[in-house]
Amino acid sequence: MIYLDNAATSWPKPESVYQAVDKALREFGGSYGRGSHSMALAAGESIFEARMLCAKLFHAPSPENICFASNTTEALNLAIKGVLHPGDHVITGCMEHNSVSRPLKKLEKVGMQTTKVVTSPESGIDLDALEKAIQKNTKLVVCNHISNVAGTINPIKEIGGLCREKGILFLLDAAQSAGMMKIDVIENNIDLLAFPGHKGLLGPQGTGGLYIREGLILDTLKEGGTGTQSERYDQPETKPERYESGTMNLPGLAGLAAGLKHILSEGLDNIEKRELELTNHLINGLEKIGGVKIYGPKVGIPRGNVVSISLESMQPSEVSMILDQVFHIAVRSGLHCARDAHDTLGTMNQGGLVRVSPGYFNTEQDAEAFIKAIESITQGEVIS
Amino acid sequence: MIYLDNAATSWPKPESVYQAVDKALREFGGSYGRGSHSMALAAGESIFEARMLCAKLFHAPSPENICFASNTTEALNLAIKGVLHPGDHVITGCMEHNSVSRPLKKLEKVGMQTTKVVTSPESGIDLDALEKAIQKNTKLVVCNHISNVAGTINPIKEIGGLCREKGILFLLDAAQSAGMMKIDVIENNIDLLAFPGHKGLLGPQGTGGLYIREGLILDTLKEGGTGTQSERYDQPETKPERYESGTMNLPGLAGLAAGLKHILSEGLDNIEKRELELTNHLINGLEKIGGVKIYGPKVGIPRGNVVSISLESMQPSEVSMILDQVFHIAVRSGLHCARDAHDTLGTMNQGGLVRVSPGYFNTEQDAEAFIKAIESITQGEVIS
Numbered sequence: 001m002i003y004l005d006n007a008a009t010s011w012p013k014p015e016s017v018y019q020a021v022d023k024a025l026r027e028f029g030g031s032y033g034r035g036s037h038s039m040a041l042a043a044g045e046s047i048f049e050a051r052m053l054c055a056k057l058f059h060a061p062s063p064e065n066i067c068f069a070s071n072t073t074e075a076l077n078l079a080i081k082g083v084l085h086p087g088d089h090v091i092t093g094c095m096e097h098n099s100v101s102r103p104l105k106k107l108e109k110v111g112m113q114t115t116k117v118v119t120s121p122e123s124g125i126d127l128d129a130l131e132k133a134i135q136k137n138t139k140l141v142v143c144n145h146i147s148n149v150a151g152t153i154n155p156i157k158e159i160g161g162l163c164r165e166k167g168i169l170f171l172l173d174a175a176q177s178a179g180m181m182k183i184d185v186i187e188n189n190i191d192l193l194a195f196p197g198h199k200g201l202l203g204p205q206g207t208g209g210l211y212i213r214e215g216l217i218l219d220t221l222k223e224g225g226t227g228t229q230s231e232r233y234d235q236p237e238t239k240p241e242r243y244e245s246g247t248m249n250l251p252g253l254a255g256l257a258a259g260l261k262h263i264l265s266e267g268l269d270n271i272e273k274r275e276l277e278l279t280n281h282l283i284n285g286l287e288k289i290g291g292v293k294i295y296g297p298k299v300g301i302p303r304g305n306v307v308s309i310s311l312e313s314m315q316p317s318e319v320s321m322i323l324d325q326v327f328h329i330a331v332r333s334g335l336h337c338a339r340d341a342h343d344t345l346g347t348m349n350q351g352g353l354v355r356v357s358p359g360y361f362n363t364e365q366d367a368e369a370f371i372k373a374i375e376s377i378t379q380g381e382v383i384s
Numbered sequence: 385m386i387y388l389d390n391a392a393t394s395w396p397k398p399e400s401v402y403q404a405v406d407k408a409l410r411e412f413g414g415s416y417g418r419g420s421h422s423m424a425l426a427a428g429e430s431i432f433e434a435r436m437l438c439a440k441l442f443h444a445p446s447p448e449n450i451c452f453a454s455n456t457t458e459a460l461n462l463a464i465k466g467v468l469h470p471g472d473h474v475i476t477g478c479m480e481h482n483s484v485s486r487p488l489k490k491l492e493k494v495g496m497q498t499t500k501v502v503t504s505p506e507s508g509i510d511l512d513a514l515e516k517a518i519q520k521n522t523k524l525v526v527c528n529h530i531s532n533v534a535g536t537i538n539p540i541k542e543i544g545g546l547c548r549e550k551g552i553l554f555l556l557d558a559a560q561s562a563g564m565m566k567i568d569v570i571e572n573n574i575d576l577l578a579f580p581g582h583k584g585l586l587g588p589q590g591t592g593g594l595y596i597r598e599g600l601i602l603d604t605l606k607e608g609g610t611g612t613q614s615e616r617y618d619q620p621e622t623k624p625e626r627y628e629s630g631t632m633n634l635p636g637l638a639g640l641a642a643g644l645k646h647i648l649s650e651g652l653d654n655i656e657k658r659e660l661e662l663t664n665h666l667i668n669g670l671e672k673i674g675g676v677k678i679y680g681p682k683v684g685i686p687r688g689n690v691v692s693i694s695l696e697s698m699q700p701s702e703v704s705m706i707l708d709q710v711f712h713i714a715v716r717s718g719l720h721c722a723r724d725a726h727d728t729l730g731t732m733n734q735g736g737l738v739r740v741s742p743g744y745f746n747t748e749q750d751a752e753a754f755i756k757a758i759e760s761i762t763q764g765e766v767i768s
Contacts, residue, residue, distance in 0.1 A: 008424070038385070040389070070458075072631075205636075225481060233486065246456060247393060249636065251589060324422055
């Protein structure tokens with residue numbers, strides 16, 4: 001199987017990730033922070049390592065700024081619901097994932113107000129429109145770093161700067177960018193950064209987290225055992241325990257630590273360069289095929305490692321099925337859990353798009369195989 | 385290391401669990417329900433298997449009644465916040481975990497009302513007190529099946545019967561009983577059952593779930609991508625996707641499926657019998673040692689595989705440290721994230737208790753080693 005669905009989850013993972021998960025499962029008993037025996041302490045060290053490496057990757061001042069969650073969706077829900085109160089106004093883009101637009105939709109029902117600002121599939125959120133959308137009660141701006149459908153990169157430095165200037169919190173959804181390109185939370189004035197552990201960070205599914213800027217205390221999404229201050233009836237304010245109630249995903253986080261070590265040892269710059277080479281290779285090849293429409297930024301414009309296409313002759317779901325069954329190529333078709341993005345791209349009524357997302361472990365041969373397969377399909381050489 | 389901290393997480397796991405996790409990590413790409421390629425479908429099958437086996441174990445009518453969560457705490461938060469609204473009244477016990485008492489405390493601040501009813505460390509919630517506590521606006525009764533501190537078993541059949549009769553929802557916290565004793569959600573009129581995947585069910589940490597009775601639609605804790613009905617702005621009502629936004633813990637759930645298969649093949653009756661033998665062995669041995677106080681039900685009274693003790697001569701944290709460092713025995717001391725239980729037991733001001741919890745893979749030799757170690761400590765043969 002040629003795997004080109006890295007925007008869903010990266011695959012394969014480095015061998016060290018498999019081994020770290022296995023070792024954690026076989027060796028770590030007890031619960032982190034909840035026992036005084038050495039097996040629980042070993043588990044705690046492994047979690048601390050993952051926390052420290054995340055902090056390092058995102059240029060966070062301290063490991064305590066990193067709170068783990070089961071996925072980006074949980075981190076986004078915690079961030080959004082943790083800062084917004086009835087009467088607050090929030091600004092977001094028009095190419096967001098449902099993990100942003102659905103929590104916002106829900107909050108609208110209890111008195112929060114949302115403005116979605118014009119977002120270009122080429123260049124992301126329109127900064128003038130963003131500034132004009134700011135109201136007295138604007139509490140938060142939330143947007144993705146890279147669109148999971150079109151690979152569009154949002155101008156986060158400018159957005160962060162504007163938010164800081166206006167005293168508005170900035171939450172970045174780094175689902176597609178964490179581990180794929182540099183993210184400096186300080187330089188970009190990011191107050192909250194939601195990230196997955198299982199995509200660019202090369203860890204197992206079931207991991208993710210939220211960077212919370214120093215001094216910011218969020219309302220909690222879940223309360224429960226924190227392993228510290230157990231005598232209190234209310235949730236302690238101490239970070240990160242405040243946001244991490246319940247037994248954590250120890251093997252997953254041990255795997256995440258291994259994934260992060262892999263990234264830091266390969267070099268994030270090299271990973272970004274490599275993934276963009278593969279992405280551009282794909283775009284260049286696809287551009288030459290008649291009947292294929294490519295969405296998002298063209299070659300030369302900075303973008304993420306996500307390319308979505310449509311074929312004149314065939315529905316997206318049919319294309320991905322043929323790619324899977326005839327060519328043994330894994331991609332993802334449909335709406336990619338992002339209704340707004342497909343509205344913006346005008347692809348809602350055509351069954352969405354076919355998305356191809358190369359990862360660090362893909363090769364030029366993989367990209368070439370995909371291009372050739374699409375060529376065959378468009379030329380009617382394959383009947384579904 | 386002799387591991388006697390199975391109430392925190394079971395250890396070791398069956399070999400098949402390690403192998404299932406490794407296989408899932410190495411072979412499953414994509415996201416369950418979110419891709420049409422065969423690697424994502426294989427992941428989906430593994431999750432369905434875990435769901436089906438959970439339904440079987442708890443006698444749930446359908447796999448769709450099982451919604452996965454990252455741990456029991458998340459499942460309890462989803463259940464509690466999913467059914468309660470301002471103005472509602474909830475009844476709970478006096479030996480609950482913080483994962484029940486802290487969410488309830490939080491809801492009190494927004495207009496919910498809680499009554500804690502008398503709970504005996506020997507026999508659990510007092511049924512007369514429970515009935516008397518019922519008000520017109522009582523919406524929910526929530527309690528644990530087995531106390532995580534004292535091993536006390538609550539009379540769930542009677543509680544469930546009373547709730548059904550009065551039209552009140554019954555949420556059971558099965559953190560310590562799932563996989564340790566039979567739970568029939570239909571027979572016991574359980575509407576909501578929160579369970580961990582990593583304790584009695586022998587799966588990896590980072591797994592758990594909530595059984596939701598047919599016809600019951602909860603408010604969501606998190607909204608986001610569900611892989612289905614992606615065109616909708618609001619969270620779909622379809623179970624289980626409604627409650628499972630974001631990429632799931634695929635390797636964890638594959639491991640959970642393996643753990644469940646192990647339980648069903650060994651036979652839940654045999655597991656319960658074995659764990660109680662070990663628990664009674666521990667109690668019988670400890671009773672003979674002077675200066676040791678045992679909490680919870682005595683031998684002969686039905687109980688869970690959790691025994692907590694205090695020593696006249698030493699603080700709990702000191703005891704567990706000596707057990708770890710001198711005897712290489714892993715137990716857990718302190719408050720066990722359960723303030724209410726220690727208030728009820730009168731052990732809040734003595735630094736909690738030392739908790740020992742045998743699992744299916746422990747032996748009589750392990751129990752004997754623990755008893756001998758406590759004997760040595762009480763006789764002053766070991767100085768911390």
